Amino acid sequence: MNKVTCECGHENPYGTYLCESCGKPLQDEGRLANMRYEGVARRSQTYKRSPVDKVWNFFSSVKVGIWIIVLLLVTSSIGTLFPQEMYIPPGESPTEYYAAEYGLAGQLYYDLGFHNLYSSWWYMLLVAALGISLVIASLDRFVPLYRALKKQRVTRHTAFMKKQRLYGEKESGEVDIDQLKTALIKRRYKVREENGNLLAEKGRFARWGPYVNHVGLIIFLIGGMLRFFPGMYLDDYVWIRDGETEVISGTDGEYFVENNQFVVEFYDEEENDILQPALMRADAPVVSNFQTSASLYKRSSEGSIGSGTELEHVKDHEIIVNDPLTFEGISLYQTDYKMNELSSFTFGVETDAEGETEALEDVVFTVDLNDPQMFYEFDNGYQIEIIEYFPNFYVNDAGEPTTENRVPDNPRIIFELFPPEADPETDQGEISLIGIQVNEELNGENDHTIRMLDADMVNVTGLVIRRDHTLPIIMVGGAIFMVGLVQGSYWHHRRIWIQQKDGKLFVAGHANKNWHALKKDLEYLNDYSDLPEIKDQLEEDKAAETEEGGTSSHVRAQQ
Amino acid sequence: MFELSSNMLYVAFGLYLASTVFFAVSITGRKFKNRSGEEKNKSALLGYLSAILALCASIAYFVLRWIAVGYAPVSNMFEYTTALGIAMALAFVIIYPIYHNRYLGFVTMPIVMLIIAYASMFPGEAQPLIPALQTNWLFIHVITTAIGQGILAIGFAAGVLYLIRSIDFSKASKKVKAIEFIMFGLLATVAYIAIGTGFGAADYTAEFSYVNEFGDESTIEYYLPPIVGPNEGELISEQGFSPVVNLPDYLRSDDVNTLLWSFLGGIVLYGGLRAGFRKPVAGTIQPLVSRVNLQTVDEISYRAIAIGFPIFTLGGLIFAMIWAQIAWTRFWGWDPKEVWALITFLFYAAYLHLRLSRGWHGEKSAWLCVIGFALIMFNLIFVNLVIAGLHSYA
Numbered sequence A: 001m002n003k004v005t006c007e008c009g010h011e012n013p014y015g016t017y018l019c020e021s022c023g024k025p026l027q028d029e030g031r032l033a034n035m036r037y038e039g040v041a042r043r044s045q046t047y048k049r050s051p052v053d054k055v056w057n058f059f060s061s062v063k064v065g066i067w068i069i070v071l072l073l074v075t076s077s078i079g080t081l082f083p084q085e086m087y088i089p090p091g092e093s094p095t096e097y098y099a100a101e102y103g104l105a106g107q108l109y110y111d112l113g114f115h116n117l118y119s120s121w122w123y124m125l126l127v128a129a130l131g132i133s134l135v136i137a138s139l140d141r142f143v144p145l146y147r148a149l150k151k152q153r154v155t156r157h158t159a160f161m162k163k164q165r166l167y168g169e170k171e172s173g174e175v176d177i178d179q180l181k182t183a184l185i186k187r188r189y190k191v192r193e194e195n196g197n198l199l200a201e202k203g204r205f206a207r208w209g210p211y212v213n214h215v216g217l218i219i220f221l222i223g224g225m226l227r228f229f230p231g232m233y234l235d236d237y238v239w240i241r242d243g244e245t246e247v248i249s250g251t252d253g254e255y256f257v258e259n260n261q262f263v264v265e266f267y268d269e270e271e272n273d274i275l276q277p278a279l280m281r282a283d284a285p286v287v288s289n290f291q292t293s294a295s296l297y298k299r300s301s302e303g304s305i306g307s308g309t310e311l312e313h314v315k316d317h318e319i320i321v322n323d324p325l326t327f328e329g330i331s332l333y334q335t336d337y338k339m340n341e342l343s344s345f346t347f348g349v350e351t352d353a354e355g356e357t358e359a360l361e362d363v364v365f366t367v368d369l370n371d372p373q374m375f376y377e378f379d380n381g382y383q384i385e386i387i388e389y390f391p392n393f394y395v396n397d398a399g400e401p402t403t404e405n406r407v408p409d410n411p412r413i414i415f416e417l418f419p420p421e422a423d424p425e426t427d428q429g430e431i432s433l434i435g436i437q438v439n440e441e442l443n444g445e446n447d448h449t450i451r452m453l454d455a456d457m458v459n460v461t462g463l464v465i466r467r468d469h470t471l472p473i474i475m476v477g478g479a480i481f482m483v484g485l486v487q488g489s490y491w492h493h494r495r496i497w498i499q500q501k502d503g504k505l506f507v508a509g510h511a512n513k514n515w516h517a518l519k520k521d522l523e524y525l526n527d528y529s530d531l532p533e534i535k536d537q538l539e540e541d542k543a544a545e546t547e548e549g550g551t552s553s554h555v556r557a558q559q
Numbered sequence B: 001m002f003e004l005s006s007n008m009l010y011v012a013f014g015l016y017l018a019s020t021v022f023f024a025v026s027i028t029g030r031k032f033k034n035r036s037g038e039e040k041n042k043s044a045l046l047g048y049l050s051a052i053l054a055l056c057a058s059i060a061y062f063v064l065r066w067i068a069v070g071y072a073p074v075s076n077m078f079e080y081t082t083a084l085g086i087a088m089a090l091a092f093v094i095i096y097p098i099y100h101n102r103y104l105g106f107v108t109m110p111i112v113m114l115i116i117a118y119a120s121m122f123p124g125e126a127q128p129l130i131p132a133l134q135t136n137w138l139f140i141h142v143i144t145t146a147i148g149q150g151i152l153a154i155g156f157a158a159g160v161l162y163l164i165r166s167i168d169f170s171k172a173s174k175k176v177k178a179i180e181f182i183m184f185g186l187l188a189t190v191a192y193i194a195i196g197t198g199f200g201a202a203d204y205t206a207e208f209s210y211v212n213e214f215g216d217e218s219t220i221e222y223y224l225p226p227i228v229g230p231n232e233g234e235l236i237s238e239q240g241f242s243p244v245v246n247l248p249d250y251l252r253s254d255d256v257n258t259l260l261w262s263f264l265g266g267i268v269l270y271g272g273l274r275a276g277f278r279k280p281v282a283g284t285i286q287p288l289v290s291r292v293n294l295q296t297v298d299e300i301s302y303r304a305i306a307i308g309f310p311i312f313t314l315g316g317l318i319f320a321m322i323w324a325q326i327a328w329t330r331f332w333g334w335d336p337k338e339v340w341a342l343i344t345f346l347f348y349a350a351y352l353h354l355r356l357s358r359g360w361h362g363e364k365s366a367w368l369c370v371i372g373f374a375l376i377m378f379n380l381i382f383v384n385l386v387i388a389g390l391h392s393y394a
């Protein structure tokens, strides 16, 4: 498309409305110049025909961007109305839970998919649209803005000066340009001079703040999306009993962690004067700390294959809630625990000879509930076999005894006992089912009773195993975002133009925000030299408006 | 130490009150010192000095309590809400010297007082910290967030000022209704504090036995006279009387009762003021602020948001994520509190873009500041107390 040549000789891209070089308005639009992007031609404002243009223009529109933000905001809030699926009590079926707990609204919530809102395809789509919009809107503006700010000339067209919000003019009296220059430099302005005209500029880098923060956001969003690629993200769980060692998933069986000891501590009412009222009011003791004293091991590389696992000690760590054990990008977090899980039962045997029970001193044995030995033989000839072991006993729908899992929460053992005279090969022994407070004889009257003498318990620690390769990306994104945010919010781009032309002195000022500070700077300049009275033309407009009682805005910033 | 800390808070409260009075005098007693310029106005200076002293006393409260309880005092509703009030005072003390706007003091100081008084309605005793809270990230995250929200709250104060000054109260309109609704909300909060403090001082309690939502017999204690009672409630204490109605089991009847009292108190206060002045309440304030320069107030509110937004983001999202990664194994878990922090963030992002690109200055911008503050309050009160999650203080 045609370039537009300004009277200063500069060739501007089609669509420009303030000459990139001298600032002369090339299109007439109102009393104040639209300085948002220095009056440059943005792609989205210029090309409007092809489908690519249409998509580009759609996403570069801040109006659209704001709609995306608002949609995200509103839908996100709906997602907090009822708990998300991951927060409903474990074991509850979501199909029934929402309806049962929250009635019709709950049912609707579930049917519409709000129970999994944040991983739903349309929420993802909104986030993706936000990302695309960020990229396109930023490119659309950054490139021309960068060019315009780089190309700007010191001497500006009078029309440009007049259209600035802060503006003043007077007959040129005694103005000492050098003195003004010194004053401006003292205020840390960068000053350029051309034929007795000044352009003082400060904090231009603040203009890049939004673009920097948008880049940070995009990196952050990309990091978030990468999570869904396999291998980027590991999330597992391990329960370890005191004294046991478990392999750490995600390490190809290379690393192991041992729980040396798990402890829980409680607040002590006696010791904490200040906490006493609150502790007394609480129904249960309040946990002050829980921690796993852990050791990390690595499979030794020297150990030849088949020689069993040789474990090499790597390090010890006290894992507490805010201090995970971390190695090679994997972290083990203290998240849960279980106190007093059954670990072993010790049994003895009694005989019921002639109505008198007598304990057999020599027949005492211990069953490890996590890894039971299945056969026990004694010097006096007794033999005991475990026929069936249910760590977590329950009777299933078919009426058969079975176990829910391998955790010995409700252990039941079926024993077969052979007295010395019986032969396990041929004879049927005495069969009994034993558990906590359960002792049933399964095949008629037995002559012997197996009695539980003791139960040992152990503490179990629950650790989350987490590796997140997206973290570095997310952190870089977050850091860049913050830098850009601060850059654009705590610094401001200010410019002051001072020009002499045809025996007149013109002063104009522009700030991308914080006009207050720019006005202060101009007041300060006035102490150095006799400047014309500077008017805030926007305020004048406003004042005029209030008198007329109208509300229309003269400067409708164009997006 | 603990005692001393509580006393410092009383001192601070008194000084905030003094500051409010000075700022009020500085704008109403202007006639005496006309033409001397804003800076020369002695009562505005005294108001600012009182605000500084009040801030010092508040910080003394904070530090002493920290030493006494051994952790940063930001771990329950009382402590956090107080911290938010202090943060708002801090923001004011920083922003005032830039603009020297005494109207801002006149609006901000009462809001600070209201927040701190509201905080004192929650149990103020020291709380045992659960393991997840035992880390320096507690104060890094919470204090940064509070400061961010405190600065954003200045945006609210300036926004309200803008609205009171600019709205035409001579005829009924939606705008008048909306601003009056804000006034009613503030007055209902005042009523809640007054009623709660009154009955609290009188040690009022009424105990009910009732049937809770699980169908079990239980008891519940009321600290305000029961207008509404619990499900199948039966008064078992000597004090109290039979409520007008009993509520169904899925409502927390004591909370509803408190809400009702606040509402009724609000109606009495609001109705009284309205009948007394024969004008909308905000319209009654309007003449006091008729000299406010709208342009300046608009800029103050925008700057407060521009300054507060990065700090809020840093504390409420970035530090929050770092801590969540350390304590809860993931930096983001879509917990209601997290989502509401995100919503607040998105809202202010939308505000900035609307202002920047759509030219939403002045009145529209002021309304947005009000909504933003409403979101912060919603996050504080509703999300903490009603929508339970990992972060819940309840």
Ligand code: HEM
Residues within 6 Å of the ligand: A059, A060, A061, A062, A063, A064, A065, A066, A068, A069, A130, A133, A134, A137, A138, A141, A209, A210, A211, A213, A214, A217, A485, A488, A489, B306, B346, B349, B352, B353, B356, B357
């Ligand atoms: C949650 C997401 C976003 C955040 C946190 C964000 C943040 C920001 C911030 C802080 C500014 C500077 C505002 C100021 O200085 O007052 C800004 C400016 C801007 N943003 Fe965003 N933004 C987001 C999304 C978007 C989207 C989706 C678009 C796309 C249309 C967009 C387009 C712009 C534009 C055009 C500017 C002005 C740039 C300039 O001054 O030259 N932003 N953004």
